[in-house]
Amino acid sequence: MAVKELLAKYTRxxxxxxxxxxxxGHGIIxxxxxxxxQRQNLDPFKTTVVSGIGCSSRAPGYMKFDTLHTTxxxxxxxxxxxKLARPELKVIVLTGDGDCAAIGGNHLIHAARxxxxxxxxxxxxxxxxxxxxxxxxxxxxxxxxxTAPYGNVDHPFDLCELVxxxxxxxxxxxxxxxxxxxxxxIAKGIEHKGFSFIEVVTNCPTYFGRKNKxxxxxxMLNWLKEHAxxxxxxxxxxPEKLADKFVxxxxxRGERPEYVEEYQRIIDGLKGE
Amino acid sequence: xxxxxxxxxxxxxxxxxxxxxxLAGIRFFAGYPITPSxxxxxGLAKRLPRYGGKFIQMEDEIASMAAVVGASLAGAKAMTxxxxxxxxxxxxxxxxxAMAEVPCVVVNVQRFGPSTGLPTSPAQGDIMQARWGTHGxxxxxxxxxxxxxxxxxxxxxxxxxxxxYRTPVILLMDEVVGHMREGILLPRKEEIVLxxxxxxxxxxxxxxxxxxxxxxxxxxxxxxxxxxxxVTGLVHDETGFPRGRGIxxxxxxxxxxxKVKDNFVxxxxxxxxxxxxxxxxxxxxxxxxxxxxxxxxxxxxxxxGLVRPISIWPFPEKVIRDLAEKVKAFVVPEMNLGxxxxxxxxxxxxxxxxxxxxxxxxxxxxxxxxxxxxxxxK
Numbered sequence: 001m002a003v004k005e006l007l008a009k010y011t012r013x014x015x016x017x018x019x020x021x022x023x024x025g026h027g028i029i030x031x032x033x034x035x036x037x038q039r040q041n042l043d044p045f046k047t048t049v050v051s052g053i054g055c056s057s058r059a060p061g062y063m064k065f066d067t068l069h070t071t072x073x074x075x076x077x078x079x080x081x082x083k084l085a086r087p088e089l090k091v092i093v094l095t096g097d098g099d100c101a102a103i104g105g106n107h108l109i110h111a112a113r114x115x116x117x118x119x120x121x122x123x124x125x126x127x128x129x130x131x132x133x134x135x136x137x138x139x140x141x142x143x144x145x146x147t148a149p150y151g152n153v154d155h156p157f158d159l160c161e162l163v164x165x166x167x168x169x170x171x172x173x174x175x176x177x178x179x180x181x182x183x184x185x186i187a188k189g190i191e192h193k194g195f196s197f198i199e200v201v202t203n204c205p206t207y208f209g210r211k212n213k214x215x216x217x218x219x220m221l222n223w224l225k226e227h228a229x230x231x232x233x234x235x236x237x238x239p240e241k242l243a244d245k246f247v248x249x250x251x252x253r254g255e256r257p258e259y260v261e262e263y264q265r266i267i268d269g270l271k272g273e
Numbered sequence: 274x275x276x277x278x279x280x281x282x283x284x285x286x287x288x289x290x291x292x293x294x295x296l297a298g299i300r301f302f303a304g305y306p307i308t309p310s311x312x313x314x315x316g317l318a319k320r321l322p323r324y325g326g327k328f329i330q331m332e333d334e335i336a337s338m339a340a341v342v343g344a345s346l347a348g349a350k351a352m353t354x355x356x357x358x359x360x361x362x363x364x365x366x367x368x369x370x371a372m373a374e375v376p377c378v379v380v381n382v383q384r385f386g387p388s389t390g391l392p393t394s395p396a397q398g399d400i401m402q403a404r405w406g407t408h409g410x411x412x413x414x415x416x417x418x419x420x421x422x423x424x425x426x427x428x429x430x431x432x433x434x435x436x437x438y439r440t441p442v443i444l445l446m447d448e449v450v451g452h453m454r455e456g457i458l459l460p461r462k463e464e465i466v467l468x469x470x471x472x473x474x475x476x477x478x479x480x481x482x483x484x485x486x487x488x489x490x491x492x493x494x495x496x497x498x499x500x501x502x503x504v505t506g507l508v509h510d511e512t513g514f515p516r517g518r519g520i521x522x523x524x525x526x527x528x529x530x531x532k533v534k535d536n537f538v539x540x541x542x543x544x545x546x547x548x549x550x551x552x553x554x555x556x557x558x559x560x561x562x563x564x565x566x567x568x569x570x571x572x573x574x575x576x577x578g579l580v581r582p583i584s585i586w587p588f589p590e591k592v593i594r595d596l597a598e599k600v601k602a603f604v605v606p607e608m609n610l611g612x613x614x615x616x617x618x619x620x621x622x623x624x625x626x627x628x629x630x631x632x633x634x635x636x637x638x639x640x641x642x643x644x645x646x647x648x649x650x651k
Contacts (some may be wrong), residue, residue, distance in 0.1 A: 015514065023479050045499045050343070061503060061514065066496040068346065069505035070339065070367050077336035081343025081351070082496060084327045085301050089347065107339075110332035267322045 010034045010044065015062050019167075021129075022056060023217025025176035025202030029123050030059045032179060032200075033092070036186035047090045050079040052104060054130045056096035061155035073104030076111040079118050087260045090190070091117070097124040099136035101157055105137070108159075112166035115194045116259040121186060122159065122197070133207030144211040163197045164252045170196035171226035176203065177224040178248060185250065194258045201246065202226070248255035279458040284533060286424035289457060290380060291316035294352055296465050300326040301344035301351040303337035305359060308392045309448045310382040313354035334362035340377045342366055346504060348495035350432055354380035358389060360406070367441050368407030369506045371529060374491065376435035376470055378428070380444045382451040385635050389528040389615070394635030395448035397557055400612040403443050404586050410526050410599025412533035413497040415443040415586040416540070417556040420495050427583070435467040438533055439490055445585060447608070449637055477501065483525075484511040488534030497552075523596035539589035542581040545571065549578030550594070551647055552596050553604045554617050556582050559638050563606060566643035593620035600651040606630035606638045626650060 007013060011034070020026045037047065042114035045064045051057035053072035060067035066089075070078045075093050083091045100108050100122055111118060127145060128134040135145035135152050138159065142151040163169045171191040182200060189196035203209060203220035214220050231249035234242060284292070294302075302321055304314040314330065321328045322561040326349070331337040337353045344351040355361075355363060360381040370377050383399045385391035399406075405414040414434050418424045428444060435442040471492040473480050479562050482502040483490045494500035507515040508522040542560075545567055546552055555563035568576040580596065582589050593603075593616075602625055605614040614629040621627050632638050645648045 013417035028370070046497055048347075048496050061505075064501055066344070066346075066501050067503045067505070068496075069503070070342075071365055071506060074335065074366065076341040077331065077339035080329070080331070080336070081301065081303060081340030081345075082347045083343075084329060084340070085344035085349035086347035086495075086497050106332050107336055110336070222288065261321070263327060267325055272325050 006034055009056060010064055013061050014052045014089060014254050015027055018062055019058055021206040023123065023203070023205040024055070026055060026059065026123055028179060029121065029200050029202060030177040030184070031061065032182045033059075033094070033186055034063070035122060036190055039183065039187045040148070040190045040268070042087060042090050042143060043189070044191065047092065048082055048148055049092045049094060050075045050082065051094045052096070052099040054096040054099045054128065055101060055125070056094055059094045067082060073099050075099065076104060076107040076118065076120065080116055083116060083118060086094040087264070091119070092190070093118055093120040095120065095122055097122060097126060098128045098136040101137040108163065109166040111140055112195050112197065113162040114259040115167055115169050115256045117193055118268070119186075119189045119196045120198070121189075122199045123202055124159070124199050125202045125208055127204050127208040129204050129207055133211055146211070153208040159199050160197070160251050166199045167195070167256065169194035172250045173199045173201065173246070173248050175201045175224040175228050175248060178228065181248065188250065191194045194256065238256070278461060281456055281458055283378050283419060283454055283456050285312065285452055285454050286418065286421045286446060287312035287382065287452065288316060289407040289421045290354070290428045290444070290446070291320060292459065293425040294432070295320060295324060295376070296425070296462065297429045297432035298350050298467060299352055299432070300324070301349040302326070302353065303329045303331050303340035303344070303351070304353050305331055305334045305337050305355065307334075307356045307359045308449050310354045310356045310380060310386055313380060319328065328431050335365060338363040338366035338379070341377045341423055342370050342373070345375045345377050347496070350376075350436070352378040352380065352432075353640065354382070356382050356384045357399060359401065365405040365549065368411060370441040371411040372506050373504050374439040374493070374529070375441070376429045376439050377441050378435055378444060378600070379441055380446060381436065382448040383445065385633070391635050393448070395558065395608060395637060396633065396635070397447055397559065397612070399445065399609040400585060400607075400609065403445050403592065404578065410530055412438070412440050412530050412535065413586045414438065414440060414533060414584065415445045416583060417445045417585045418450055419557055419560045419581065420450065421453060422457040424450060425457065425460070427466055433466075436470045437468045437490075439470060439493055440533065445557070447557045453558070455643070467535075468526040474588060481511040483509060483514040484526055485532070488536055489528050533587065537587055537594070539587050540583035541589040543592065544579040544581070546578035546580060546596060548558065548576055549596070549599070550576040550601045551604060551651055552578050552579045552580050552600045553643060553647070554582070554593070554613060555606050556613060558569040558586055559606050559608060562638050562640045563643055566641035566647060569640060569644050570647050575647060582613075586617045588620075590620050593617055594622070597621040598623040601623050602626035602628060604628050604643065604646050604650060605629060606643050606646070608632055608638065
C-alpha cells in the first residue's frame with residue numbers, strides 16, 4: 001500500500017504534522033505500527049490504541065482508531081480494563097522507556113505475568129524526551145542526561161529479558177534503522193495471542209544525542225546499524241564481541257494460556273451450574 | 274408490590290454494597306486487597322463471573338483504578354473498592370476519569386489515618402480527600418451511607434449518578450457501616466430504576482465526543498462501537514483532541530464542574546428540624562448516634578433535630594443556610610478533627626453557633642456524648 005493510502009486509511013490526517021522533533025525516530029515506529037496493522041488486516045473499528053505519557057504516547061492521537069492517552073506509566077493497566085471488558089477488541093499499547101520501565105514498571109511485569117492479549121510497543125530512546133532529557137531506566141551506564149551531569153550511575157534494564165522472565169509469550173527487539181524487520185516483528189506481535197512485547201530502539205537527536213555527542217539524526221541511525229546484531233548472528237559470536245552491542249529480532253516465544261480466555265472459561269463453566 | 278415481597282436478609286454493609294453493584298448492572302471490578310473493604314472484592318470475585326462480568330485483582334491500587342476507567346470506556350459498568358491508603362493512590366486516575374468524563378464508582382470504606390493508621394478501626398477522616406483528593410478543580414459526587422440498607426441503595430444510586438453525569442462517583446462508607454451486620458430487605462430487581470449513559474444520536478463522522486448537550490453532559494460512545502474517538506487527560510476541545518490555550522482549560526473545567534453543580538440536587542435527610550432550635554449535622558455511622566441523641570433530647574423537651582447529608586459532596590448548602598436563619602446552634606459530631614464542620618460554618622455565615630464534637634480514638638461517637646453537647650449549647 002502506498003504511503004498516501006496507508007495514511008488515509010489509518011491516520012487522522014488533519015492532526016499531522018506530528019509534534020516530534022526533526023530527526024526523531026518515533027515517526028518511523030508509528031509508520032511501522034500502521035504497516036503492521038495493515039499487514040495483519042486489523043478491523044479499524046475493533047482496534048484500540050492505548051498510551052501513557054511522554055513523546056511516544058502522543059502517537060495514538062494521529063491514529064484513526066479508538067485511542068486512549070492515559071496517565072504516566074498506566075497505559076497497560078487501562079488497556080487491561082479495555083481488553084477484559086471487550087475481548088473482541090484488538091488492543092495495542094504504545095509506550096516509552098520511562099513510561100513503561102520506570103513509573104509503569106509494575107504494570108509491565110504483571111501484564112506479562114498474566115499473558116493478557118495486549119501488543120506492547122516500547123519506543124526506547126534511552127531518555128525522557130518530553131521533559132527535556134532526564135535519564136531513564138534504559139539510559140546506559142555512564143551516559144549523560146540533564147539529571148546525570150556526571151554520567152549515569154544507574155545500570156539499565158534489559159527490558160526484553162525482564163518481560164520474558166515475567167511471562168510474556170512473544171518478545172522481540174527492533175530498531176528504527178531496520179524498518180522492514182521492525183514491521184515484521186510488530187506484525188507477528190499483533191498476530192500472537194497473549195502478551196506480546198516489542199522493544200524498539202530509536203534515536204533522540206535533540207536530547208540523548210546532543211548530550212552524548214552522538215552527532216546528527218543520520219549519525220544516530222548509523223550507530224543503530226553498527227551496534228544492533230541480529231539474533232542468529234549473535235548466537236555465533238563470542239560474548240566479548242557482543243559487549244557493546246544489542247541483539248535484535250525475535251527473542252522469545254512461549255506457549256501459555258491467555259488471561260482473558262482463561263477467565264472466559266470460568267464464566268462458561270459457571271453457566272452449567 | 275409491597276415490602277412483604279422482598280427478601281429479608283442479614284448482611285454487612287460491604288456485602289450489601291456487592292448486592293447493590295450487581296443490581297445496578299456492574300460488569301467489571303478491579304481491586305486490590307485492603308482492610309476494611311476487602312469483602313467487597315471477595316464478594317464480586319465470586320459473583321461477577323456468574324453474571325458474565327469480569328473481576329480482576331490488579332497489581333496495585335493505581336492499576337485497579339486505571340483498569341476500571343478502561344473497562345468503562347469499553348462499555349462496562351465498572352467499580353473499585355478501597356480504603357484510606359488505597360484511596361490516596363487512586364486519586365491520580367480518579368482525576369483522569371473526571372477529566373475524560375468516564376463513569377465509574379469508587380468505594381472508600383474509611384479507616385483511621387493518616388498512613389497505615391489503624392487499619393481495622395473506624396474514622397471519617399477522608400471527607401475532604403473525597404472532595405479535593407486529586408489535583409486541580411474537578412466535579413465530585415460523594416455519597417455517605419449510614420446503614421446496611423443504604424449501602425445497597427446508595428451503591429445503585431452511585432452507578433446511576435456516574436452514568437448520568439459521566440463522572441466518577443465516590444461511595445464514602447466508614448468501617449462501622451462496612452462491617453456492621455443488619456437485617457435488610459433486598460429490593461426486587463424490577464423495583465430498581467437504572468440509568469445508562471447517554472449514547473450519541475449522530476453518525477460517527479458527525480460525532481464530537483466532548484460536545485456537551487445543554488445540560489453540560491456529552492453523549493458517550495463506547496470503544497468498539499464504531500465512533501473511533503480520542504480520549505486524553507490533557508485539556509481538550511469538543512473533538513477530544515488536546516488544546517493548549519488557557520482559555521480552553523477554563524472552558525473545559527468550568528463545564529466539568531458546572532455539569533454537576535447546576536444539575537445535581539444534594540441528597541439530605543432531615544429529622545425533626547421544622548421547629549428545631551438546635552440542629553445536629555452528622556453523616557455515615559455517626560448519624561445513627563445523632564438520631565438517638567435527638568430523640569433523647571426531645572424527651573427532655575429540647576427542640577433539636579438532625580440534618581444528615583447523604584451526598585456529602587455536593588454539600589447540601591441550601592438546607593444548612595436556611596436552617597441557620599432559624600436555629601440557635603449547629604452541633605457537628607464527626608470521627609475526625611473537624612471536616613464537615615468547616616462546611617457548616619461556611620454555610621451558616623455566622624448566623625448560628627457551630628460546635629464541633631470530635632473523636633479520633635477509633636470509637637464511634639455515642640448518643641450520650643452528642644446529647645451532652647446539645648445540652649451545653651442549648
